[in-house]
Amino acid sequence: QSALTQPASVSGSPGQSITISCTGTNNDIGDYNYVSWYQQHPGKAPKLMIYDVSDRPSGVSNRFSGSKSGNTASLTISGLQAEDEADYYCSSYISSATVVFGGGSKLAVL
Amino acid sequence: EVQLVQSGAEVKKPGESLKISCKGSGYSFASYWIGWVRQMPGKGLEWMGVIYPADSETRYSPSFQGQVTISADKSISAAYLQWSSLKASDTAMYYCARGSRISSFDYWGQGTLVTVSS
Numbered sequence: 745q746s747a748l749t750q751p752a753s754v755s756g757s758p759g760q761s762i763t764i765s766c767t768g769t770n771n772d773i774g775d776y777n778y779v780s781w782y783q784q785h786p787g788k789a790p791k792l793m794i795y796d797v798s799d800r801p802s803g804v805s806n807r808f809s810g811s812k813s814g815n816t817a818s819l820t821i822s823g824l825q826a827e828d829e830a831d832y833y834c835s836s837y838i839s840s841a842t843v844v845f846g847g848g849s850k851l852a853v854l
Numbered sequence: 855e856v857q858l859v860q861s862g863a864e865v866k867k868p869g870e871s872l873k874i875s876c877k878g879s880g881y882s883f884a885s886y887w888i889g890w891v892r893q894m895p896g897k898g899l900e901w902m903g904v905i906y907p908a909d910s911e912t913r914y915s916p917s918f919q920g921q922v923t924i925s926a927d928k929s930i931s932a933a934y935l936q937w938s939s940l941k942a943s944d945t946a947m948y949y950c951a952r953g954s955r956i957s958s959f960d961y962w963g964q965g966t967l968v969t970v971s972s
Contacts, residue, residue, distance in 0.1 A: 778957035795958035833899050837957040848898040
């Protein structure tokens with residue numbers, strides 16, 4: 745199975761909104777509403793930010809939102825803050841009853 | 855408070871065996887999937903596989919099937935990841951994580967760094 749495709753890097757200024765895309769196929773994102781997004785700061789364990797395409801775990805800021813269209817999922821961060829600078833990974837359930845991650849996107853807050 | 859506590863860093867030689875652990879507390883360990891995720895130095899996350907401790911149902915990514923073994927002992931709320939013959943390319947940080955479904959992990963361990971070098 746191939747990793748989902750994410751942009752290597754994205755950037756934005758404080759207060760702006762950014763969107764990170766995650767492109768898969770009909771065998772993963774396109775066929776299941778089981779997309780998750782994780783935030784990882786350097787040297788730390790990943791943190792779940794979005795699950796089931798657009799649901800937020802308790803305690804995650806509502807500045808983070810998720811969506812899906814066809815084979816592409818997206819994570820939008822509004823009101824960008826310095827603390828949002830991190831790596832972001834998407835993941836999706838796939839037809840083999842396992843899960844695959846995206847390659848990761850490094851977010852720079854300029 | 856839900857916690858996943860992993861065993862400490864390991865330094866091994868190629869060809870050696872290894873078993874690392876992940877101990878859960880603060881929740882019903884048997885009722886949640888435990889997954890393992892690899893992160894090679896400077897690289898992204900890779901989903902390795904999961905186990906459901908209640909019945910030991912296990913699923914592996916094709917990339918890791920046959921390369922590692924995932925197991926669990928629900929009586930002591932622990933899950934394991936083991937290798938029978940390590941390679942230098944197994945050098946990585948390994949995370950365990952919990953999920954009510956395999957598709958999302960809501961709590962993560964602190965990671966176990968495995969270094970394989972001659």
